[in-house]
Amino acid sequence: MADTSKEVVLKVAGISKRFGGLQALSDVGMTIRRGQVYGLIGPNGAGKTTFFNVITGLYTPDTGSFELAGQPYAPHAVHLVAKAGIARTFQNIRLFADMTALENVMVGRHIRTHSGLLGAIFRTKGFKAEEAAIAKRAQELLDYVGIGKYADFKARTLSYGDQRRLEIARALATDPQLIALDEPAAGMNATEKVMLRELIDRIRNDNRTILIIEHDVKLMMGLCDRVTVLDYGKQIAEGTPAEVQKNEKVIEAYLGTGGH
Numbered sequence: 401m402a403d404t405s406k407e408v409v410l411k412v413a414g415i416s417k418r419f420g421g422l423q424a425l426s427d428v429g430m431t432i433r434r435g436q437v438y439g440l441i442g443p444n445g446a447g448k449t450t451f452f453n454v455i456t457g458l459y460t461p462d463t464g465s466f467e468l469a470g471q472p473y474a475p476h477a478v479h480l481v482a483k484a485g486i487a488r489t490f491q492n493i494r495l496f497a498d499m500t501a502l503e504n505v506m507v508g509r510h511i512r513t514h515s516g517l518l519g520a521i522f523r524t525k526g527f528k529a530e531e532a533a534i535a536k537r538a539q540e541l542l543d544y545v546g547i548g549k550y551a552d553f554k555a556r557t558l559s560y561g562d563q564r565r566l567e568i569a570r571a572l573a574t575d576p577q578l579i580a581l582d583e584p585a586a587g588m589n590a591t592e593k594v595m596l597r598e599l600i601d602r603i604r605n606d607n608r609t610i611l612i613i614e615h616d617v618k619l620m621m622g623l624c625d626r627v628t629v630l631d632y633g634k635q636i637a638e639g640t641p642a643e644v645q646k647n648e649k650v651i652e653a654y655l656g657t658g659g660h
């Protein structure tokens with residue numbers, strides 16, 4: 401049984417997206433509740449990234465309805481989606497390579513600040529106070545994800561695993577309703593994966609809500625509260641990891657003739 405006691409954070413329904421002759425998503429929907437880690441899995445080309453791109457405003461869907469924390473939202477542009485409350489990380493890390501770790505997180509925080517351009521130009525008192533508060537919060541977030549000691553290091557000098565943590569800190573800095581992680585374990589070794597898992601557990605325990613795409617099915621089964629499985633753009637299963645693992649269609653998509 402789904403735990404229906406918790407507030408719905410993201411509710412999307414009827415999402416379809418076609419690229420020329422290819423139906424990349426057909427009538428996909430899901431309901432994600434506060435404090436859940438919700439997984440999206442499926443074989444290569446199943447439509448996972450397309451789904452992420454649609455809900456975060458990178459692709460315009462052909463059909464679909466979208467609600468975030470009870471409010472309808474139109475995912476027309478990435479910055480509007482971030483403001484509405486969805487923060488994401490990318491499969492190919494997108495940091496400001498020559499800025500410090502601290503500055504990268506401060507950038508994330510700026511979408512929630514008030515002083516604006518004039519304040520920045522004239523360096524008003526309000527602006528300076530706000531900058532100090534942003535820097536303090538950014539440092540707290542770096543500590544939270546476990547890379548506080550690298551605050552003054554340029555992003556490009558951090559290890560791969562630490563860059564992924566930095567992306568998560570930057571996402572958290574926007575105070576999101578939902579954090580969308582696109583293959584956060586890609587390229588990580590076993591130790592880094594264990595640490596990533598601990599970090600995601602920690603974020604969930606702080607009552608944050610996470611949507612995650614990940615190829616490492618074993619990691620997902622141990623981590624997620626609920627999972628949706630896509631295959632050729634269709635939702636073939638939804639449920640707890642235990643339910644999904646037993647589903648015939650899922651077994652066939654991964655192992656049978658449907659494996660691709």
Ligand SMILES: Nc1ncnc2c1ncn2[C@@H]1O[C@H](COP(=O)(O)OP(=O)(O)OP(=O)(O)O)[C@@H](O)[C@H]1O
Nearest residue numbers: 419420422424442443444445446447448449450451
């Ligand atoms: N911009 C695009 N233009 C045309 N086709 C696209 C575009 N983006 C994705 N597709 C196609 O849509 C289908 C779904 O791709 P998508 O990247 O969403 O799958 P995925 O499940 O994320 O795959 P992977 O696990 O390999 O990352 C694929 O057949 C892909 O080639």
